[in-house]
Amino acid sequence: MEAKPIATIAEFHDPDAIVAAARAVHERGYAKFDCYTPYPVHGLDRAMGVQRTILPYISFAGGLTGLASALLLQWWTGGFDYKLNIGGKPFFAIQFSVPVDFELTVLICAFFTLIGLLHLCRLPTWWHPLQDDSSFQRATDDTFVLAIFADDPRYTTSDTQQLLKNVGGANVHVHYASNENTEAVSVG
Amino acid sequence: MHRPDGIHYEREPLVLGEPTLHDITAKIAGIAEEKPSPKYLMALSFTSAIAAWGVGCILYTILTGIGVWGLNNPIGWGWDITNFVFWIGIGHAGTLISAILFLFRQKWRTAINRSAEAMTIFAVICAGLFPLIHVGRIWFAYWLIPYPNQMQMWTNFRSPLEWDVFAVSTYLTVSLIFWFLGMVPDLATLRDVVKNKLAKRLYGFFSLGWSGSMRHWHRYEMAYLILAGLSTPLVLSVHSVVSLDFTAGILPGWHTTIFPPYFVAGAIFSGFAMVMTLLVIAREVLDLKEYITLKHLENMNKIILATGMMVGYAYAMEFFIAQYSGNPYESFVFINRATGDYAWAYWTMVLCNVVSPQVFWFKKLRRNIPLMFIVSILVNIGMWFERFTIIATSLHHDFLPASWGYYTPTWVEVSIFAGTFGIFLTLFLLFAKYIPVIAIAEVKAILPTAQPRHHHGTSAMQHSQVEHTHGS
Numbered sequence: 001m002e003a004k005p006i007a008t009i010a011e012f013h014d015p016d017a018i019v020a021a022a023r024a025v026h027e028r029g030y031a032k033f034d035c036y037t038p039y040p041v042h043g044l045d046r047a048m049g050v051q052r053t054i055l056p057y058i059s060f061a062g063g064l065t066g067l068a069s070a071l072l073l074q075w076w077t078g079g080f081d082y083k084l085n086i087g088g089k090p091f092f093a094i095q096f097s098v099p100v101d102f103e104l105t106v107l108i109c110a111f112f113t114l115i116g117l118l119h120l121c122r123l124p125t126w127w128h129p130l131q132d133d134s135s136f137q138r139a140t141d142d143t144f145v146l147a148i149f150a151d152d153p154r155y156t157t158s159d160t161q162q163l164l165k166n167v168g169g170a171n172v173h174v175h176y177a178s179n180e181n182t183e184a185v186s187v188g
Numbered sequence: 189m190h191r192p193d194g195i196h197y198e199r200e201p202l203v204l205g206e207p208t209l210h211d212i213t214a215k216i217a218g219i220a221e222e223k224p225s226p227k228y229l230m231a232l233s234f235t236s237a238i239a240a241w242g243v244g245c246i247l248y249t250i251l252t253g254i255g256v257w258g259l260n261n262p263i264g265w266g267w268d269i270t271n272f273v274f275w276i277g278i279g280h281a282g283t284l285i286s287a288i289l290f291l292f293r294q295k296w297r298t299a300i301n302r303s304a305e306a307m308t309i310f311a312v313i314c315a316g317l318f319p320l321i322h323v324g325r326i327w328f329a330y331w332l333i334p335y336p337n338q339m340q341m342w343t344n345f346r347s348p349l350e351w352d353v354f355a356v357s358t359y360l361t362v363s364l365i366f367w368f369l370g371m372v373p374d375l376a377t378l379r380d381v382v383k384n385k386l387a388k389r390l391y392g393f394f395s396l397g398w399s400g401s402m403r404h405w406h407r408y409e410m411a412y413l414i415l416a417g418l419s420t421p422l423v424l425s426v427h428s429v430v431s432l433d434f435t436a437g438i439l440p441g442w443h444t445t446i447f448p449p450y451f452v453a454g455a456i457f458s459g460f461a462m463v464m465t466l467l468v469i470a471r472e473v474l475d476l477k478e479y480i481t482l483k484h485l486e487n488m489n490k491i492i493l494a495t496g497m498m499v500g501y502a503y504a505m506e507f508f509i510a511q512y513s514g515n516p517y518e519s520f521v522f523i524n525r526a527t528g529d530y531a532w533a534y535w536t537m538v539l540c541n542v543v544s545p546q547v548f549w550f551k552k553l554r555r556n557i558p559l560m561f562i563v564s565i566l567v568n569i570g571m572w573f574e575r576f577t578i579i580a581t582s583l584h585h586d587f588l589p590a591s592w593g594y595y596t597p598t599w600v601e602v603s604i605f606a607g608t609f610g611i612f613l614t615l616f617l618l619f620a621k622y623i624p625v626i627a628i629a630e631v632k633a634i635l636p637t638a639q640p641r642h643h644h645g646t647s648a649m650q651h652s653q654v655e656h657t658h659g660s
Binding site: 015016019022034035036037038039040041042043044045048050053055056059073074077078081082084086089096097099100102103104106107109110111113114116117118120121123124125126127128130136137138139140141142145 | 208209210213334340341342343344345346348350351354355358361362365366369373376377379380381392393396397398399400401402403404405406407408409410411414415418421422425429432628629630632633637638639640641
């Protein structure tokens, strides 16, 4: 079976180098590329041209949902559906609802943040097109990896390879889809 | 540190021995990959035996009824609620270290936040047990949660006890989310490093397919910041709500406005003491001295000293206000605390919580490991007695001398408390062995060479030229 290129991969061993390389790749107009790093490298996201995430809005919506449901829950149960006179206290009042309002706001906001993050990152996905690549596997350890994907309109095997070499990438190589690694849908 | 010329100050490094990125991976993954040593297995079987004994006593309580405890009129809250407040308090240091110190950009937290957060979760699990068994009929514990039911009844949201249900369950859930999210990149690191097939699959499953993609890191850092921002007021609210369980009652000694801040300071105080106790052991046993350095321990001792002083201030202020209020019941309760039947508990508390941390005024003593271990144990004891003193002394002498009494726990209550230590330590031992005990990615990110030196200002062109001459 003929091997089809998936991405061209370069390794870097210095945070400055990968930031510079990512900036250069971005400025060349590539869109379908990514950097894989063992920890978040400051400024790398900006160098890659990553837009600021919409996650805070999702969290905020979660907080509002939590607050609204807490108010509704306490008003409806105590002030409407099941009025129980305890020491003449009001059936519903903003003051005594504050602790539960706060807790539910935080709880639902945290849920939205978690689910929003996972959704935006498309996680969990227990498979990655590059998972068999040895450079890629070291990205969670000590290697900074830049991969330009073959479905980018500007991608050609030779030009992309040359670009990655020019920006200082080591071990620049093309990762091919083989029968094996398209079927190896496994954890890891 | 002073340089010879006396001008330069250099910060003590956060990680000693200048490890490379790979050294850190190898070190932390090594802990998980090594076969468990006989010592570890011995410790684990010891703690799980205690846990099993405690669980047995919980079953005995459930099957027989809480009459097997020493609780009786006038003392309806004894060791159970003391232990609940004690364990909830222990948890607070974890969230403080992971969330509040994160927002204040205290980089030294990275070495200890993972274990402190783990401790939070295990402590809240232990805490949650007590109200559940205290309700007597644990099979009806779900009545605490508002749900539509055939009785057409709802929970009473005017009661602080109901607020507590929400506060504690939110705290546990949000702490779990925060802890798990912080761990995902490290689990991915272990996934890519371990050789054992089963371990690879398990770490792979729980790391959700994390790849280290910078596009993911970008959102991840935002999520972490939001969760830290949520956890910070949350941790302050939880112990405040716990203290409202007391203050909303009209009992002298409970009905005071100082309780919420006083409880929060006490919680952080006791939590740091527990983190200290565990870390002094863990850094020795797991050989993490380069990562959990004397600087970390010294910083924690400073926080113990500060929060200990706050707690001491609260004790004094409580006493003063009790007299100043002119309320005879109020002043009686406090005089009775210091001189009555439970004076031994009160003075144990004062000695452990107020006097013992004073040694940390001296740098030499702040960096003395055996001493800080002893002080941390004393603080743990003292903080347990604080809760016991608050609960028992206010209850045992009611408004009428006819309803005065004295409470001593039975062997069942003592066993259950010991059992929660067994559960806590068993969970902690399992955590320390199989889960990255140090936040790998976070420690890597604070190494001196980890971040770009000049990503502001320098143009891309200059960069790529520099790299060009280096690389190809």
